[in-house]
Amino acid sequence: MIYKPASKNICCLICLLVISATMLAPGIARSQDTKETYQDLNYTDRMMLLKLETLKPHEIAEFFERLSQSEKKTLLENINDTQKFKLYNSLNDADKILFFATLEQDQKVAFLNNLEKSDRKWIFRRLNDVDRKTIFESLSAEKQRQYLQEFPELAQIIDSKEPLRPPIEEKESPPSRIEEIMSGLFPTEVSKELRLYGYDFFKSDAVTFAPMQNVPVGADYIIGPDDNFTIHLWGKTEKTYSATVNRDGLIIIPRLGPVSVSGLSFAEMKNHLAHRFKEYYPDFEINITMGQLRTFQIFIVGEARRPGTYSVSSLSTLITALFASGGPGKKGSMRSIKLIRSTKTIKKIDLYDFFLKGDKKQDVRLEPGDTLFIPVIGSVVGIAGNVRRPAIYEMHANQTIADIIGLAGGVMPFGYLQNIVVERVKAHKRRIVRNFNVDIATKEAVELNSALQDGDLIKIYPVHAKIRDVVYLEGHVKYPRQYEFKPGMHISDLIPSYDYLLPEPFLQQAEIIRLVPPDLHPEIVEFSLGNLLEGDQSQDLLLTDLDRVKIYGKIEKKALPQVTIKGAVRSPGTYRLFKGMTIKDLIFQADNMTDQAFQESGGLSRLVPSETGTDIIKIKFSPADAMAGLSAANMALEPNDVVHIREISQYSQALNRKVYLEGEFMFPGEFTFSENDLLISVIERAGGLTQEAYPFGAVFHRDSGKKDFLMRIKISRKEAKESAYWLRLIHETNNLKNANDAQNLKQEANELKKIFSSILNKPK
Numbered sequence: 001m002i003y004k005p006a007s008k009n010i011c012c013l014i015c016l017l018v019i020s021a022t023m024l025a026p027g028i029a030r031s032q033d034t035k036e037t038y039q040d041l042n043y044t045d046r047m048m049l050l051k052l053e054t055l056k057p058h059e060i061a062e063f064f065e066r067l068s069q070s071e072k073k074t075l076l077e078n079i080n081d082t083q084k085f086k087l088y089n090s091l092n093d094a095d096k097i098l099f100f101a102t103l104e105q106d107q108k109v110a111f112l113n114n115l116e117k118s119d120r121k122w123i124f125r126r127l128n129d130v131d132r133k134t135i136f137e138s139l140s141a142e143k144q145r146q147y148l149q150e151f152p153e154l155a156q157i158i159d160s161k162e163p164l165r166p167p168i169e170e171k172e173s174p175p176s177r178i179e180e181i182m183s184g185l186f187p188t189e190v191s192k193e194l195r196l197y198g199y200d201f202f203k204s205d206a207v208t209f210a211p212m213q214n215v216p217v218g219a220d221y222i223i224g225p226d227d228n229f230t231i232h233l234w235g236k237t238e239k240t241y242s243a244t245v246n247r248d249g250l251i252i253i254p255r256l257g258p259v260s261v262s263g264l265s266f267a268e269m270k271n272h273l274a275h276r277f278k279e280y281y282p283d284f285e286i287n288i289t290m291g292q293l294r295t296f297q298i299f300i301v302g303e304a305r306r307p308g309t310y311s312v313s314s315l316s317t318l319i320t321a322l323f324a325s326g327g328p329g330k331k332g333s334m335r336s337i338k339l340i341r342s343t344k345t346i347k348k349i350d351l352y353d354f355f356l357k358g359d360k361k362q363d364v365r366l367e368p369g370d371t372l373f374i375p376v377i378g379s380v381v382g383i384a385g386n387v388r389r390p391a392i393y394e395m396h397a398n399q400t401i402a403d404i405i406g407l408a409g410g411v412m413p414f415g416y417l418q419n420i421v422v423e424r425v426k427a428h429k430r431r432i433v434r435n436f437n438v439d440i441a442t443k444e445a446v447e448l449n450s451a452l453q454d455g456d457l458i459k460i461y462p463v464h465a466k467i468r469d470v471v472y473l474e475g476h477v478k479y480p481r482q483y484e485f486k487p488g489m490h491i492s493d494l495i496p497s498y499d500y501l502l503p504e505p506f507l508q509q510a511e512i513i514r515l516v517p518p519d520l521h522p523e524i525v526e527f528s529l530g531n532l533l534e535g536d537q538s539q540d541l542l543l544t545d546l547d548r549v550k551i552y553g554k555i556e557k558k559a560l561p562q563v564t565i566k567g568a569v570r571s572p573g574t575y576r577l578f579k580g581m582t583i584k585d586l587i588f589q590a591d592n593m594t595d596q597a598f599q600e601s602g603g604l605s606r607l608v609p610s611e612t613g614t615d616i617i618k619i620k621f622s623p624a625d626a627m628a629g630l631s632a633a634n635m636a637l638e639p640n641d642v643v644h645i646r647e648i649s650q651y652s653q654a655l656n657r658k659v660y661l662e663g664e665f666m667f668p669g670e671f672t673f674s675e676n677d678l679l680i681s682v683i684e685r686a687g688g689l690t691q692e693a694y695p696f697g698a699v700f701h702r703d704s705g706k707k708d709f710l711m712r713i714k715i716s717r718k719e720a721k722e723s724a725y726w727l728r729l730i731h732e733t734n735n736l737k738n739a740n741d742a743q744n745l746k747q748e749a750n751e752l753k754k755i756f757s758s759i760l761n762k763p764k
Helices: 005-030 041-052 058-067 069-077 080-090 093-101 105-114 115-124 129-135 141-150 156-157 177-180 266-278 319-326 349-356 401-407 441-451 529-533 582-588 624-626 651-655 679-685 720-734 741-762
Strands: 230-234 239-244 250-253 256-259 282-288 297-302 307-312 337-341 344-349 372-376 380-385 391-394 420-426 430-436 458-459 468-474 482-483 510-516 521-527 548-551 562-567 573-576 597-610 613-622 644-645 660-662 671-673 693-702 712-715
Touching: 058 391, 069 093, 069 741, 093 115, 105 115, 105 129, 141 156, 239 250, 256 266, 266 282, 297 319, 307 319, 319 337, 319 344, 319 372, 380 401, 391 660, 401 441, 401 458, 521 529, 562 582, 582 624, 582 644, 597 624, 613 624, 660 679
Parallel strands: 297 372, 380 458, 468 548, 562 644, 660 712
Antiparallel strands: 230 239, 230 282, 250 256, 297 307, 337 344, 337 372, 380 391, 420 430, 420 458, 468 482, 510 521, 510 548, 562 573, 597 613, 597 644, 660 671, 693 712
16 A cells, blocks of 8 residues: 555544543543533644643643643643643743633632641732632631631631722733724724724723822811811920810810911911910920811712712812713713802813823812712714724813814825815705815815814725835745835846845846836836846936835746756756766765666766757666766766666566575575575575474465565474375465466475485485
8 A cells, every 4th residue: 555645634633633532532531620521622722632641741831831821721621530630730930820820710719728837828828819719718727727727827717897899800902003004904984883982091990089198298188077187286385285176166275265276277277376386385385286077968960870969078179070970871960060159160270281191280179069960961973983082072262273183183195195085964954075274285174173063073084005105026025025116216226236136036137027007017127136136227227106026036037047857866866966966966965876776877968959940869877886976987967867767677676586584504694695596505505404303394485576586495303294295285285366377386396306416315
């Protein structure tokens, strides 16, 4: 049977899969928590598991480090507990943490209990508080006592009444539009997936507006009822007073009596109290520290996400209070939120100033009874495409295209400004499209100031992906890439010398693929690269925008001279002809002659052009002389020469022409014989027969179906009967399919009988 390479590879692959299934499937079947059976895994994962099985312990860590995160998880999910323990002991510290994170909760407990004490401490102290507490609570009472002794910090985690939050897993965010464009994914369309701007700002968890404790306050903080603070005096007088402002705005201090502080700023109150204390205590220093701050009620109404009454700290401002209600809902305005105090609107805030500029000038501190009113959202306009922040924006009256582009962070460098599209609803009847040229390099840039209407959608398309002002150098060159096109540019500007080419370029011809206007259909312009590099100015063609200069290699164009060697060499085939190459060089390239090579005579076929066509001449040479370097035989080769190394006639048959002598020979064994050898000569080479030999009982077998004449002769001892020989002869004869072969075998047997008789009759 002949095996082709492809078949061989398939067989090897099948064997490998069978072996891997045999090795790994039992281990996987034993794992109760395995999410996938071995048969469900793809080829890559199977090979990965097989690799793990074959590695030594010191090789596992290096193998695991090279895997991706997903491959590591796949591996860990598809091995049994024994394999996991073996793997863990071979990992580095970082991969041990990852390994432990992939375990289920019950697996973590079991795994920790099986670790050495030092290893258990190392891994446990690197877990987050949620995992540590969960593991602790799943333990028996005895184990809990053991863990508390090993990890004293557990007591604080267990006693903590604050809810524990699992650590936030950082998920890799998808690439931004800028990242996609810079990576070569140039957009061709405009996405209309727009969201109202600013509303995500309030999506995070609401801030707690309960009274804040022990926080510093600014000098402008206004003192009011329920504020608490501590007064420290030191110097010649050491005093400490704790005071709380009552509903009348007074604090009561021993010796000073009632002191009115409500409505004063923190700085004013400090100065006022210092003057009062000086009336009684000379030469002292004073320090006042705020304690518990007062709280009060405010109202958040209108289109808030969670309207209602809220208790806020005396330090709260309009913006921080909006978090209590989750900010404006999707129907609420971001740009005209009102602060109402005693029935009067004292402030109107535009959150865009805060979101876009970080400007908190409009943010004011709240007072008891304040109302925040969020009206319905006003006019909106969407902007999509190549701006830095595409979204739906709430707009003020008479805002222009330039204003909205400014809100969107400006146009990206990829935006096409000469044809901005605005989709618009006209008179509540139909949708229309208007086009604007806002390129600042043109006189039409005035259209940037075009007013927009409620519901307009601005679409800024990308410039065409086709690069202009460029030429390309391709093919058999060192620096294949795009180059800036400049008017008056020639081929020599791209290829000034051989140094810019790879070895052995095809010098006869190169090409320029040119796009010809106005329809930019391609045409090929040919030139001689060799003549160009020799200084022929006629070949130094002028380039145009978008030209592609293509250089070929000799191998690509099959321009390299070749020679062929056939016959009794180890690697017959076609080889490249190098300058000065001889027959000896070619035989060496073909891994030398085989043992069957007839070294006295070989042949060389050569094409010779003539007037009538091409003739083939044949030249004889001695391969042995050629390998010895004799010039008469070691001729220089020419393109397309064919060298023939003949095989020795019937060499392989001669190697396999063997006879096996068994039994009562002086020296039994395997002997070779030539074509004209007689059997008796072979027996004589075996030293003849022993004294115990019974030649008339000899068994002779010949495989007549083969060309190499395999024979086997066995001579028994004298005790063997002659009938055994004839029975064997009959058996051999009956097994032969050809009657002539049977007759020949009988004749040979009779001849053998005569030969053995003559051997016995010879004098000893």
